[in-house]
Amino acid sequence: MTKGLTYEDAGVDIEAGERLVDRIKPLAKRTMIPEVLGGLGGFAGLCRVPSGLEEPVLVSGTDGVGTKLRVAFLAGKHDTVGIDL
Known part of the structure; x- marks a missing residue:
């Protein structure tokens, strides 16, 4: 059985990434405003939009x-992968 490629094999240091996140958390928390619905993490953020719309x-x-x-x-379609970058 062949060993699959790991993050470490690709040069990714997950522990270093976690240490960086721990270091920047206090800085990110200073930017929090009441409209923010969550904290640091994941790949998205949720924020209330103050307007006349319902929630x-x-x-x-x-x-x-x-x-x-x-x-x-x-999908066998690769020509559109980077369009939004």
């Missing part, structure tokens, strides 16, 4: 091309 919520997200590439391979 609007702004969702802000970021993600790499990994998910898009997976969908592209499944």
Whole structure:
């Protein structure tokens, strides 16, 4: 059985990433306003939008091309992967 590629094999240091997040959490918390519905983490943020709409919520997200590439391979269509970058 062949060993699959790991994050570590690809040069990713997950523990270093976690240490960085721990260091920037206090800085991120200083930017919190009452409209923010969540905390630091994940790939998206939720924020109330003060307006005349009934309970609007702004969702802000970021993600790499990994998910898009997976969908592209499944669909056999790769020419649109980087359009929104």
